[in-house]
Amino acid sequence: MERPSMTRLLHPSVPAQPGGTPVASPIFQTSTYELPRSPVAAEIAAAVAPTGYYTRYGSPNAREAEVxxxxxxxxxAALLVGSGMAAISAALLSNVRAGTEVVAQTSHYTAALTLLRTVLPSYGVDVLLVPQESIADAVSPSTGVVYVETPSNPTMALTDLAAVRAAAPHAIVVADNTFATPYNTRPIDFGVDLVVQSATKYLNGHSDVTAGVVTGSADLVARAWETARVLGPVCHPFEAWLLARGLRTFPLRMARHNTSGLAVARFLAGHPAVDAVHYPGLATHPQHDLARRQMAGHGGMLSFTVGSAEAAARVLGSTKLARNAVSLGGTETLITHPASLVFAHQSPAELAASGVDPALLRLSVGLEEPEDIIADLDQSLSTL
Known part of the structure; x- marks a missing residue:
């Protein structure tokens, strides 16, 4: 019996077939690409983010999403990477070195706080963390990078992007726009140099992808790509393909998140068991005027406090529609307890500095009927 030929298995001869071109982009599920046997191959290898060289450098699926x-x-330009933290890390690490002064908020996503408080200082970067409202005042002529997040996670506090840009004309300003999304705020319009987002969240919108993106000038994005090329936070072709598919419904989803988020926030603001609601779309939000200037809409993210950490645990344990999970921005409503679940790696002092109250719950309002979300919260709050 003739043994199977490994050579033929590895190099199958597939004849061309008649037919049209695919309407949906195919998934380029390959790690590497055969290159031309000419000097063009060296040009491809030396390019920034080539799409047909090696998937750590880029891919056709990543390029489609980046466009x-x-x-x-x-x-x-845009750079697609494997997570929101990969985007934040690439944006910051590509613009700092020992002795660079970074000014940032005390209120940031938990892993970003670890990067700012621990990782960057270990490499000799000088990081100054100040209250969110003090960012513009803390900038000095020696400041090299300003890093902000607006609205911040999970307190929903805003940073005045135009004021930061005016206060730091010579610094590179990086803004995390994950909560607002470009549907509601485009930081580049306010002079921000680089925007970072967790594409895992609203951009993809279906809780089935982990990805991140850096956008900005071609030069700065190329610099971030060089850092990502070395560190290797790849967004693989299938995840990039899923993200591009999710982006096709992004405006439709965000319109619903905006209207439902406001409806739920108004309900919670009027509930006797709720002490405070943090949502920029409410007139009672202390920065509502800034929100009206800086945001076209206010999204589906909000947080609220009840009487105590024990009361928060009771509400969290009583929801039936809202699911107890971290992350956000998907089709389903998610509720979580930031102090114990999202910010588990921060100390009590760091939690206090970030404004994370043990009695606070964070809600990602999904695409269900808003009256169903409200009914679920109402029955859960009735347990208090």
Whole structure:
């Protein structure tokens, strides 16, 4: 019996077939690409983010998503990476070195706080963390990078992007726009140099992808790509393909998140068991005027406090529609307890500095009927 030929198995001869071109982009599920046997191969290898060289450098699926993401942000270029933290890390590490002064908020996503408080200082970067409202005042002529997040996670506090840009004309300003999304805020329009987002959240919108994106000028994005090329936070072709598919419904989903988020926030603000609601779309939000200037809509993220940490645990344990899970921005409503679940790696002092109250719950309002979300919260709050 003739043994199977490994050579033929590895190099199957597949004849061309008649037919049209695919309407949906195919998934380029390959790690590497055969290159031309000419000097063109060296040009491809030396290019920034080539799409047909090696998937750690880029892929056709990543490029399609990057074109869409750059357009959403009004940016020259975009870099797609494997997570929101990979985007934040690439944006910051590509613009700092020992002795660089970074000014940032005390209120940031938990892993970003670890990067700012621990990782960057270990490499000799000088990081100054100040209250969110003090960012513009803390900037000095020696400041090299300003890093902000607006609205912040989970307190929903805003940073005045135009004021920060005016106060730091010579610094590189990086803004995390995950909560607002480009549907509601385009930081580049306010002079921000680089925008970072967790594409895991609203941009993809279906809780089935982990990805991140950096957008900005072509030069700064190329610099971030060089850092990502070395560190290797790849967004693989299938995840990039899923993200591009999710982006096609992004405006439709965000319109619903905006209207439902406001409806739920208004309900919670009027409930006797709720002590405070943090949502920029409410007139009672202390920065509502800034929200009206800086945001076209206010999204589906909000947080609220009840009487105590024990009361928060009771509400969390009583929801039936809202699911107890971290992350956000998907089709389903998610509720979580930031102090114990999202910010588990921060100390009590760091939690206090970030404004994370043990009695606070964070809600990602999904695409269900808003009256169903409200009914679920109402029955859960009735347990208090």
């Amino acid at each position: 869409m993401l750059a357009d959403l942000d009004g940016a020259e």
